[in-house]
Amino acid sequence: MTVTRPRRTDPLTLEVVELIGAVVARYYQEYEEAAARHGLTGAQARVLSLLALEPLPMRQIAQRLKCEPSNITGIVDRLEARQLVERQPSPGDRRVKVAAPTEEGARVARSLRDSLDFAREPLAGLSRDERLALRDMLKTMVGAE
Amino acid sequence: MTVTRPRRTDPLTLEVVELIGAVVARYYQEYEEAAARHGLTGAQARVLSLLALEPLPMRQIAQRLKCEPSNITGIVDRLEARQLVERQPSPGDRRVKVAAPTEEGARVARSLRDSLDFAREPLAGLSRDERLALRDMLKTMVGAE
DNA sequence: CTGAATATTTCAGGATGTCAAGTAACTGGG
DNA sequence: CCCAGTTACTTGACATCCTGAAATATTCAG
Numbered sequence: 001m002t003v004t005r006p007r008r009t010d011p012l013t014l015e016v017v018e019l020i021g022a023v024v025a026r027y028y029q030e031y032e033e034a035a036a037r038h039g040l041t042g043a044q045a046r047v048l049s050l051l052a053l054e055p056l057p058m059r060q061i062a063q064r065l066k067c068e069p070s071n072i073t074g075i076v077d078r079l080e081a082r083q084l085v086e087r088q089p090s091p092g093d094r095r096v097k098v099a100a101p102t103e104e105g106a107r108v109a110r111s112l113r114d115s116l117d118f119a120r121e122p123l124a125g126l127s128r129d130e131r132l133a134l135r136d137m138l139k140t141m142v143g144a145e
Numbered sequence: 146m147t148v149t150r151p152r153r154t155d156p157l158t159l160e161v162v163e164l165i166g167a168v169v170a171r172y173y174q175e176y177e178e179a180a181a182r183h184g185l186t187g188a189q190a191r192v193l194s195l196l197a198l199e200p201l202p203m204r205q206i207a208q209r210l211k212c213e214p215s216n217i218t219g220i221v222d223r224l225e226a227r228q229l230v231e232r233q234p235s236p237g238d239r240r241v242k243v244a245a246p247t248e249e250g251a252r253v254a255r256s257l258r259d260s261l262d263f264a265r266e267p268l269a270g271l272s273r274d275e276r277l278a279l280r281d282m283l284k285t286m287v288g289a290e
Numbered sequence: 291c292t293g294a295a296t297a298t299t300t301c302a303g304g305a306t307g308t309c310a311a312g313t314a315a316c317t318g319g320g
Numbered sequence: 321c322c323c324a325g326t327t328a329c330t331t332g333a334c335a336t337c338c339t340g341a342a343a344t345a346t347t348c349a350g
Contacts, residue, residue: 019283024169026287027234029211031169042307059328066174071307073330078305095315095328118160122286130282131157137279138164141178141267142171188337204297216338220306223336240297240346 003056030119038112039082045112047075048084048101052109055100058091175264183257184227190257193246195228197254200245202235209271229253 035045050056058090062069076099079085084105090096101109104109123131173187180190193234194204203221205213221244224230230252235241246254 001264012280013266013268014262016276016280016283017262017286019280020168020172020265022287023165023283024172027165027169028173041305057328058330068304068308069329070309070331074306093316093328094171097329117159117162120165121158122288123158123161126282128157128277131161133275133278134282135157135161135163135164137271137275138161138168140270142164142167142223143267143270201298202297212337213339214298215300215340219337227331235297238297238347242298 012137026050026118032114034115034119037115038108039113040108043075044079047072047099047107048079048109049112051085051099051101052106052113057089057096057098059096061099070117159161168206171174176261177210179257179264182260183253185253185257189221192217192244193224193254194257196230196244196246197251197258200243202241202243204241206244223259224250 006024031045032042035042038045040048047061048066050061058072059069061076062072065072075083077088079088079099083102084106085099085101087097090098126134156239176190176216177187180187183190185193191210195206195209201202201209202211203217204214206221207217210217221232225232228247230244230246233245235243271279
């Protein structure tokens, strides 16, 4: 069976690529603005949101955000200075420091998430069926490693 | 007529929001990597790609990228130092400097765009009809100001 | 011509990011 | 047990990005 692989110059594919670029730029922008409204930079907001899901050792934060661990040190320093996160010792391994949100940090993370959901509601323009179809397509796209 | 506006807690909407976040993170990442393969930072790649479409005065670059004009000075400085961009005088207004890609800059921009198109081809996993539907939905989303 | 507005740059300062080096702690073979 | 090698985190140096305020040059309105 022959899969119709879109040629790189296929106008429709190009248009979709263009649109994805626009969506990415717009949501990235809105994420930064939402973070700023909470007095956070984008990077700080990403780390805090990650930790709100689950406290993590420094190294694992770096892995998830695909950056060097030394970079995380500074970001967590700033979050800790603002009492949004604290470094906890790891029971099993004294080298490891687990970063966990404080209560205030968890509150800020929730508030950030809510304001993001709100900002992301151009989805309101889509019907339920469209959202279902969109979900499946996005899954396909993310799934394609 | 009552429009079914998805409540903020609608599980399907939340899932789609989650997926969009994943797509944004992934494409942003891939953009940075593609830029790095061309020896550019993400910001430099964005400016160069913008200028490849059309030369622009410094101020307009800042407006499109939603940042301060003083920021653009440095980025164009670095692109100019690498002979990818040049500042040209504006015929009508001697205050204005128009940044335009050099031939080499245009080449790099094309190459960058091609490698991005390639990186963005999880679209290959979608049928033509799906891509059509995706295009319309993305349009709706971007259109929703 | 003069004063206000505009385009760009410069500077100071903070945040992000990499890389290399340093410290502390774990691990496995002897 | 001990030591060599690895792992986790931090530190310091350095480049880039980004903002906001001030300086310069030019345009524009009256």
